[in-house]
Amino acid sequence: MSGLHADALATLGSWSAPEPDQERLRRRYVAHLRVHPDGASRSCRPDHLTASTLVVDADGDRVLLTLHAKAKRWFQLGGHCESGDHRLVDAATREAREESGLAGLVLDPVPVQLSEHEVPFCRPPDGTATDGRVVHHLDVRFLAVVAADAVPEVSEESLDVRWWPADALPDPEPELLDLVRLARARVGVSRGTPGAD
Template identity: 55%
Template sequence: MTLHADALHVLTSWQAPDPQQDRLRHDFLRHLDEYADGTWRECVPGHITASTLVLDATGVQVLLTLHSKIKVWLQLGGHCEPDDVTLAEAALREATEESGIPGLVLRPEPVQLDRHAVRCHPEGSWHLDVQYVAYAPENARHAISDESDDLRWFPAERLPDLTDDAVRRLVSRAVA
């Protein structure tokens, strides 16, 4: 199976939690139907990305990264790479690389979708982000990667001010 085929499978079978998420799901599926390279960064109009909200072992704290380019607190994640066979693998790889935490346990199904404008290309582009949740092992120690200015645990009910609404919705769905 290719990453493109897995993305089609995941998005076709995923039960969206509300009508807005279902519209996004259909938009993501249309994108994949139109673009054979729709999972790769090189796809200029937009591309599928995979991210993960990391929860502590108790599920009450979230690990967020202060993104070095846009200077807001976000979940971990990013572009799919040629070795990624599934979106879940891409999400877990990104979370592990960016957190430095081995042994993360990923929930098998996405929690939500998010589309946001990015500057991956000079003319602009979209990230079509498939968002997962993972649990860190008890007493996990994190390490800041080159992609972050900072990396911290926050109580799920007290997120930092520099967090956008998409992250707040993701946290709310993850801990529900």
């Protein structure tokens, strides 16, 4: 994962955090990666990077969420980095495609948000029990915009996958609300603000 590690350091080292709390997390992630060459691998304990994607429709009015099988909550698509992932955005893309069934996803390579959270059910790749330390996912969250008529499919990792109105999310956590807010702002900028690409 040396290529992924280098990409993660470069991506997070140059990322302009949108808010002071996000800048604090950015520095935390960079420090973690500098100390842990395996910091993007789930074998890195107790903390490791993960990658996820918020999928929105072209108007930013709907978001695609998955009902996580272990957590039993609605989240954006995402998961652990794997050895075949060369960049963080590659990991996020792979996870989003696997969990949504949407083959044509193209992600914005610039992260939207960072989120550090405890994951009590996270186990090493070999499935063994944890060593008692609480695992933290250091999630790097990206954005994908798809056509409004995109039809997702439920994967083995999810209990359900469906579109939700951006302003009526199911039992949302504050970080998910912030992610949607930041993603919608980015979609708005890319849809016609002077000077936008």
